[in-house]
Each structure stands twice: as structure tokens, then as C-alpha cells.
Amino acid sequence: MKHISKSFPGVMALDDVTFSVGEGEVHALVGENGAGKSTLMKIINGVYSADQGEIYISGKKVSIKNPLDAQRNGVSIIFQEFNLVDTLSVAENIFIGRLGGKKKMIDWKSIYKEAEKLLKSLNYDLDPRAAVETLSVAQMQMTEIAKAMSFDAKIIIMDEPSAVLTDNELKKLFDIVEDLKKRGITVIYISHRLEEIFQICDKVTVLRDGKIIDTGNVEDLNKEQIIEMMVGRKLDQEFPKREKKIGDVILRAKGLRRGDRVQDVSFELRRGEILGFAGLVGAGRTETMRLLFGADQMTAGSIELNGKQVHIKSPMEAKGEGIALLPEDRKKQGLLLELPITENISLVKLKKVMSKGNLINKKKEKDVAKGYFDSLKIKAPSVTQRVYFLSGGNQQKVVIAKWLFSDADIFILDEPTRGIDVGAKYEIYMLMNELVAQGKSIILISSEMNEIIAMSDRIMVMHDGKICAELNGEEITPENVLKHAIN
Amino acid sequence: MKEKISQFCRKNIVVIGIGILLVFMAFAAPNYFAYSTLTGLLTQVAIYGIVACAMTIAIIGGEFDLSVSSILPLATLLFAAMLPTLGLPLTIVVVTLIGVGIGCINGFFVAITKINAFIVTLATMIAIKGIMLTFCDGMPMPAVNESARQLAMGNVGGITVTVMIFFGCVILTELVLRKTKYGRNVFATGGNYDVAQYAGINVRFIKFSLFAILGGAAALAGTLLTCRLQAGSPLYGSDVALYVVSAAVLGGTSLAGGRGSAVRTLLGMLFIGMLLQIFTYINVYTYMQQLIQGAIVVVVVIMDALPSRKKGSDEEPVTVGNPE
């Protein structure tokens, strides 16, 4: 790609970017949230057209005006945001637009068989007949991956494929990438988990503010250097330290149950504590937290807050009790994409932005948003930008800001740093530390091993809807967590 | 097996509704249970049913069409006007093609200029009505023709030709939706427009075609209606759009697109048809008939929603997993 420029209203997303990838290599593309990575990839894939610049594939200049052109040129992509039709089956999503090939009639048997074969080749167990809307996020991601694999592509772009995967699936993904490499297929790999880059990539390109900073061999670089290039400054450590000030039990869950997704889950959360929840995809962590938050109704069990039993039947009541839930699917559950940042943040506590007479005060609302905008370093032209136009990481930050604004005592963070760059992650960790320092408590669900180990005071490991281990102090090691999670 | 049946019922509101009506009729009017009632019911829903099939495809594709309410009566008039000169088969073809043509106009504005379908079809509905009224000067036109009458009345064991055409449409629609590339592309386009577009589906063509099909189906229905009533009139079929959309929704086709089937719409049609039919069997104070009809629709829809509520989550089930 040569001299690619692309601007959106108010943003110069890409500024004269020249980017090349060698055949058969696994090339990492890294950069802060909003650096322009996804935009660049969408240009290669024909979703956006560049304002300027040219694309060459195998030395030939190509014109890619739409995703179909990209397919014809052997480019396939796993989008950062899910790109599936909810109402259709896995198999159909994989072969969407290509069902039945040239024939007009569809042979469903062969399609399911082929999908099954494909999933098997990815070593992943998923029913190709299941409707996508019934899948968990990780399963959806694997469907995306399968979809990208199903093309006979020369270049496969993976835009944060790992963000929603746990170690188990991640391994499978790495195997897939290894396999692609062996077959001489080029992979462009975008990720905020820098370890991964060292595990599987050959080369890395760093993008910042729409400009290429540098390209280099992974072997020649270390993590710190990459981070420095990304953020423009040194980051001495990944996880900030904090002083532990753990108080009394604030929340006690006893025997929570809902169907067989959550079975007899009991735990305690203390003031000033970060309690980690680890487990494989589908272990039931999200479901458990939805019960605490009243988003689903439990069939058995009880919750005590400050020693008093509470009955939480809706998120509204949970909010009243000072519980906040940062959902795992920000697009569907966390954000109102068509509203501006301001209104997304103020929604949870409209009272706080009202002036006398219970009327919404736009100015107050803006001021509040501005505060988070600066402190979380949300990257957008203004606080009134609609969330729809933000980059994935910045959208995540808006969700975080929203719940910070709610003044809760207990924060349930379900994959809070999903898709967030290292710099911003650090900010979020700082924020978490600050919260617990104020005596608030956090439940942290994370599938990123390092994060959960470094940040948690205590870790509950879940498997199959049950808590199978509680790890304290010295016991908290990656091996231990994994052992229990796999059971 | 029991499980399966109950699950099917839960997914198909109208099955419950039809069941309730049947039980009710068993007490209120036992003479309702006759073969001729069934054939009568089928005949009754057949003509609108053809439009309903096309509307089902359109709703699955994420669209909606009000203008069938004008295309259908226009077709009855055109048919009545052309029949004497062109003869039956040719008239049907010509009128249907005119319907397709009007559908293409709708399709153009929705698919190419991307105006909201509601307002596009509202505009064409009004305009066609004006054209039609100008054309016939507001007058109904007789269309008395023996072969046309045969087309509507001719039957094998009570199943009229019209009903056969209707069944043909249902089967064809179901086949197209389930088995053809086109049908699946309609699902994808209605389910998620962007994704379908990125997948290289010609989404514009799909959207365009939905309206062309609707126009054709409405015109075909118009010709059959004219055969049946032996007249064309600007007043016929003015309620067809709401009627068939309701039938589709009752059948469980989602207005959000990406979901639905012609068979379900057929069930919806039968249910609404029964609601109209039963009052010829039981004598209810005139104005109460509609009150009861409306109330039954509301009750059935609510009943369908209740079991899922009991299971726990109050909003639409958010979480993963197929119900076992």
C-alpha cells in the first residue's frame, strides 16, 4: 500500500501511510486505539475507499472498490467487530454470499458437511447448524475465523481476533496461523496483546495517529520498544502497583443457581478488593455476574450486601444497591451507538446532570463527559461525536466512563480491557487501583491470564458453571489457574 | 415427541390461536366442522395469500410495502378493461407484468436512492390510487367472462384453481427461501445489511427484487380477485397490505428482518381467515364481532409471549444457548 490517506469528518484517520507486507509472513500491526489500524485494513478490504493512495498485490496495482473485489484479489478479513448475520446458522454465515457456488439451488447437506470439515480442520467443536444469535462471543469469533479461512485467500487480515478468546481458543488460533504460514499465506495480525506478537509474528509495524512509525523484525525488538513506539513514551511497567487495603465483606453470594449454566456459586467480595474470575470461554462467569446484576433471574441462591440480604430483580435495583456491570459485548449491551458520547455516559445517572426542575442540562452533561474524555484519553473529535464512529477501544472506554459515572461501590468488569491498547490499559488499571483505594470493590472477569493474575487479590476459577477453585496469594500462578480452569 | 409438539406450538402463536378457535367452535357451532368449511376457508385466504407470500419474502429481506393496497385494485381494473380484447391468459400475463413494473419503481427508490420503504410505498400508493381513479373515473368495471369464472370457481373436490395457485405460491416461496441462493441472500440482507454487502451479495438487487416480486404478486392476486368477483373496482383490496403483514407477523415472521417462512404466514392467514369466518356460524351482536376479533388477536399474541417470561429473564433472552 502506498501513500494511503483517509480522513473522516474531524479526523485524519490515515495520513500518507505506506505499508508493505512480504509474502508468507505474519505481520503484526500495532498501535494505540484509534491509530487507524482498522481503517487501513478496511481500505485493503474495500469497505472504505481511500482518499488517496494505491494498493499493490504481488506487484500488480489493484483497484479494490468493494469487499467482493478484495475477495477476488485473494484478501479476506476477520473484522474487529462481529460481522455475522445473527439469524442465520454458523455454516451459512461461513459461506454467506457463496452458498451453492454457481448453482442456483443449495445443497444443504454438503454445506453443513463442508462447514463441519472446516471447523474440524480448525480443531474447533461447534455445531454448524446452530444459529449465530445463540452463540457466545468466543464461538462467534471462531465462526468469523472459520469464515475467513473458507476463502482461498492469499492474504488474511485478522483484526484483533484474540480479544474475545481464552487461552484454549487462542492456542487453536495460533495453530491456525502457524499452518497458514506453512502454506505460504500472508497474515496481517492486529492485536493489543503484545505477547502474542512475539509468539507468532515475524514482522511488526507500528502505527500512531494515522502515521507509520516504524517496521521491524520481531526478533530485533522487545516489548518495551514496541510500546514506546506505540505510545510515544516509555512505560516502565505494564501493571501499576498498589497498596492493599482490604476491608470487611461487602458482598456475599450464596448458592447462586440458574439452570445448569450457573450451579451453586458462592463467594465473598471484600471492600477494597479486586476479585478475579478466571475460566475458559463459557465457564459461566458472565452468567453469574448477570445474576448479581439482576439482568437474569436466579432460580436459587441469595445475595447479601453489607450483611443484609437483598433481592435484586432488575439492573435498576442493582444500580440502586450500588452495583455496576460493564458488559462483555459493548456494542449490543453497553452502548447506544447512535447517541453521542455525552448521552451514553450520562444515561446511568441522568439525575446528576439535571438542573433544577429535573431538566437535563446539556452543559453539565458535556462537562461531565469532558472530564472522562480527558482522564480516560478517549480519542474522538469531540464529546458530542456519536459513539458509532469511534474506534473499538475508544468505544470500550466510553462504557467504562459510563459506569464510573454511576458512583457504584461494586464494579463488575467483564473483560474491561478487551480491545484496549497498552497505554490505555495502564490507565484503566490505574483507575481500578484508584477505585479500590477509595474502598470500592471490583470483580474482574478477564480471559487474559497476565492481567487477571497481576491485578487480582484473589481469584475464583470457574468451570462448567461451578466454582472449582479459589486461589489466594502465592497460589496465584498461571499454571494453577489453567489447571483448575481445564479441570 | 411431546416436547417437540409443545415447542412447535410455543414458536407458532397461531397454532395456539387456531386451536382455541377450534375448541370454541366445537361448543358454539358444531356444524363448523365440515370439509366444506375448510375448503371455504382456503378459498377465502387464497387471493390475499398470494400477496402474503411475497410480503413474507419482503419482510424477511427487511422491507415492507404499503403500495400493494393500490396495485391490487389497479390490477382488477386493468384486468377488467383488457379481458375482452386480450383474452384470459394474455391479460393475466400483461397485468402481472404491469404490477412488476410498478414494483420496480418502488424497488428503484428503496434500493438505489435508499429512501425509507414506508414513505416510498406510501407515495406510490397515493399516486397509483389517483391514476387508477382517473383511469376508471371512479367506476367499478364488470368483468363477466366464463373462462375467468372457471379460473376462480373450477375445482377438484372443493379445492379451487385459485387455491391451487396459492398453494403453488406457498411451496414456491418456501422453496426459494430455503433452497435457493437468492432466498438465502434475502435472509442475509434482511438479517444484516452491512454484513451481506461485505460478503459480496448484491444487496441492492435483492432489495430491488423484493418490490418487483411484491408488485407482480399483488397484480396476480388482483387478476384472480377479478375472476372471482367478476368485476374490477378501485375499492378492492385496499386493506391488503395491513392484512398480509399482520398475517406474517402473527405467523412469527419478524418485522426486523432475517427471519420467517411462508408456511408460518399461511398459518397466520388461516387464523385471520377463521376469525372472519366464525361469525357467519355464530350470531353475535354486529359491532361486537370486531371487538372479539381484535381481542382474540391481542390475547393470542400475549399468550405466546408469556411462557418465555416465566422462564426467568424479563427482556428478550440475552444469553447464549439453544433451549434444550
Add this chain to the structure above:
Amino acid sequence: MGEKTVSKKRGKFDLIISKYGILFVLAAIIIVAGIISPAFLTGQNILNILKQVSATGMLAIGMTFVIISGGVDLSMGSILSLCGVVCVIMIPLVGTPLAILIALAVGVVCGTLNGIFITLTGGTMGSAFIITFGMATALGSLALTVTNGANVNAAAFADFKEIGQGSWGIVPITVVIFVVAVIAAQFVLRKTTFGRINYCLGINDEATHLSGIKVKKFRVLVYTVAGLFTALGAVMLCSRVSSASPIQGEGYELDAIAAVVLGGTRMGGGSGSAAKTVIGVLMFGILTNALNVMGVSSYQQMIVKGIIIMVAVLMDKRSIRVENEMLARTV
């Protein structure tokens, strides 16, 4: 979700035309009608137009709330008929003010029932469609039952007729009520919790629910408000025509939806405003009036109307796209 391939710079002039596209069409109609028929631009005629649209405009305002919340209400026509006949029947029994209150209460109850049923059935567009379709049938026949199918005359109730036929200065009272209602609606939508949440319901009710908001309560409220506006419209209409007919509301719900959508509020929810709806309402009112005044025959009027609606939306469609870009740029 909207256009993704945006961009290409636009001239300022282009922007203005696109942004106010529908207003330009409106202006064009006014100018053409003014030239062809001098009577069109007289003060009396303008007041006439306002009078004509006030009552039905109330329905459109109610419908704006419903559509923004991602729903639709097909029962408005029937609610209008029912409230109308109830009001006029009650006047001789309880007096005008109380009769009006009863009519409003009927509207509120019907709307709330709609809301409850819709919420019970999931709150989607589909459930709103089918529930209000059923309610329309039921309530319509209730209105017929109440009067036994006949019209009810209100010619004898001077105080009641005053609402629809009287005026303050030269401004008819109905127009005043309509303007107040529009301002109130706009205010509620922009400034209150209810208004804000109304938009949220239309955008993503799951996310709204997970933000700890009583989605159900607010959804019911949306239909209650719609019922109230409909009842107000019914009172204004009956008082204007000084009688009530059990079928007088037939088809008004479609007119209301049309006005809302023509104004630029999107079917499916999440955006829109009462002010936009007023433009839609005026557009229909002015168009009909202008064509009438120009002496276009009823049949041909329909053709012209259809075409003009299309042109108006075509221009406005561009304005929506541009508005998106502009919004993205605002600081």
C-alpha cells in the same frame, strides 16, 4: 447501519440545500401555489391550514413519541373515534369540562393498555404492530357499540364548540393548543428523563436495560402519552366539527405515521423530533390545501401528492446523510 462509504467534500451551498431539503420543497409548493392562486397566500387561508392540521397534528405528535421509541401505533384512529364519541356522549350528562377529562382518561387508558400488552410481548416493532392492529379492531368496534353506529351531535354544546371553533384574537384556539403541544413535546423529548430514554429505547433497549433503566415502565409510558395526544386530538376534532362519529378516526393513524416519517423521523426509532413532525404535518396540510385552492381534481391531487412526497423525501434523504456528517463534525 447507515452509509459507510462517506466523504467527498461538499460545497457550502450544497450542504444548505441538503440539510433543509424538505423546507425547500415546502417553500416551492408555497410559492407555486401563491403564484397560481393569489388566494392561497392570504392570512385567512393560512389560518385555515393551521386549523385543518391541528387536530390530526396531535396524533402525529403522539406518533412521534411512539416511532422514536422503536414502535408503531395502528390503533390511534380507533382511539380517536372512541374518545370522540365518549366525550360528546358524556357532555349532556356531566358537563363539558368533565366530559373532556373523561375522554382524555379513555385515551390514556387505551394507550396504557397498548403499552402494557406491547411490553408483555417483548416490545419489538413486530409486537407493537400486531398488538395495536388488534386493539384498533377492538376499540373501533367499541366506539361503534357505544353509539350503535350512529353519529352523535354536539351542535347544542356551545362551550364545547368553543374549543374547536373559537379563537383568541385571530388565532384559533385549536392552533394554540397544537402549538403548545408541539412545544411541550419537543421540550419533553429534549429535556426530560422520559424523553431521553425514549430515544434510548429505539436505539438499543438491551443496553438501556443494562444501564439500570426501567425499560418496561418507560415503554408503557410512551404509549400512554400517545393515547393522551390522540384523545386531545379527538376532543379538538369533535369540537371543530361539532359532532362525533364512531368511524371518524379511520385511517388517521396512517396519516400520522406518514407525517412523522415525511418530517424525517426514522421508522425503527432512535432519532427524530416533534419539530420535524410539524414540518411533515404542515407539508401534508399545505399540499392538500394548495391543490384544493388551485382547483386540482381530487383524483389528480393524489397523483401530484404522491410525486411531491417522493421528491421531498429524495431531497431530505440527502439531508439525513449530510446531517450525519455534520453531526460528526460538531464540537
Add this chain to the structure above:
Amino acid sequence: AEPSDSAAPAEESSSAAAPAEEESSEPAAEGTTKIVYLNGLLTAPYFGYLDTAMTDHAKELGVDLQILDGKMDNQVMYDQALSLIDQGDIDAIILTPVDMAGSVSIVQAITDAEIPLIICNSRVDASVEPLTDSLICCDPGYEGEVVGKLAVEQIPDGGKCAILEGVAGQEAQIYRTEGFKKAVEGSNIEIVDQKICEWDKAKAMSATDDLITAYPDLSIIYAQDDTMALGAIEAIKAAGKMDQIKVFGLGYMGDASKEALLAGELFGTCTQSPSWEGVTALDVAMDVINGKEVEEWYMTECLPVTKENCEEIDHGYNE
């Protein structure tokens, strides 16, 4: 068909009604006679009066009367007719079709099944009219003519005249205009505009507003029914043009029309009694069932009504 003396059958049959009950026991299921009234225009206010009168009369006669709403839709009515035929225990059907042309199939189906068929209020297509047993209605063209003549008579100076019409495409809409035009031909009345108002008072009001603006010298408004006429009057009053514009209606509606006539706001209209039509239709149906000779056409009386004669004419009409 020649109009007969309209008063006669009503009297005749009401006296014959009592024995009819017993005689007719053989075709009916349990001694009662079952008559179905298929009404395509049920929701129009006119039929509110008609249906009530018919229902009351049925109670008097001890007839099992079922009224079905045809929803302004010939297709619905056709299906209803087929369904009724199917049930086979109906002694007679009274029919009010939505329009002439579309009634052909309905009439054919009913007469093929050899069920007595009486047409009420609106005529069926001429091709099938001979198949029916009897017709109780007024000729819509004739109604228009009556009002037209009245207008010519009352306003010899003539002037510009606008017509407010019912639902586009309905028989009444078409012929009431046609008859009126026929009557005013050659007079000084000049028809300048026609507006579709769908029998709706509010629409009639708005249309009148606009007509007044468009034709400042408008002097006559002819509305196809009294409801719309009253709407026109409201608009004219609001515009302060009562002196200039004279309103004619059609289909005298009892008190509401009378008040307007007496107040000098409504210049003229014509009678058409819904209750008479309802009662007569039922009586004629009974006569047919009982094998009596009936006329082909009982013409609903259509008399011009003005301020002068409205008091006396009112007697015997609505209820």
C-alpha cells in the same frame, strides 16, 4: 323495475307477520326463521339507524336475524355468502352490496343455492338483478336529481356550485353526482369543483375551507350526504359566509338535519328513511319465505325536504 307504492308492503306484511312465524317452520331448524343481513357498508352512520330498526323489527317478528359486517369489501361478503350457503339452514339473505359490479358473484352464489335474496339500499349489477327476489332502495341517481331540482327551484339565479363527494368509487358517490348534474343542466348553476370527502364531516369542513378560498364567489355547495353538509355549514359559518353560500345535503338524518334546516343553514335535502328500508327489507324477506308475491322494487321514498316541510316529513322517518 317500476317503483311501486312504497307504503303498501310494509303494512301488508306486518299484519302477515304473525302467521308467517308458524308457517315457516318447515325450512327452519327449530321453528324460528333465520335471516341473515349481509351489509357491506355497515359502519356508515346511515346503517346504524337501518340496522337498529331491522333488529327491533326482527324481535317483534320473532325472527332470528344475524347481521354480518361486510367491511366495505366485496371479497369479504362473497366469502361470507359462501360460508352461509354452506351452513344450509338460512331462510333468506338480505344484501347491501358495496358496489354494483362486484356484486355479481355474490348474487349468483346465493341464487344458485336457491336462497331467497332481497337487496337493500344499494343496487346490484343489472345483469344479475333479475335473479334477486326483490329490491328495496332508492335510486342514487334519483336522489341526486331530487336535490338538484330543489336547488334549481330555490336558487333560480344559480351561481358557482361545488360538490362534496363520498368515498371514491362507491355507487352513491358516482350516481348522486350524476343525478344532480342532470337536474341542474341548463340552469344557472355552474358546477366548478368536486372534492372527495369520504362521508367524513371533518374532511368536508376542510374541503369547504379550501373551496371558499379558491372560489370567493362560490354560492352553492351540494354535499352527497347530510353529515358532510353539516361539516360544510360549520366551515361556512366560521368564514362568515352564511349569506353567500347555500348548502344542500342528501339523506335527511332526523334531528341534526332538522335543526340545520330550521335555522336556515341547510337549504334543502331529501329524505331517505333508513328505518323504513330496514323494516321493509325484513318484511319482504318474510313474504318471500312464506311464498307470497312480492314486488320487484320497493322504492324508498325520496322527497325533497326544506325548512317548510321538514316538521311534517320528519314523522315516520328515523325511528
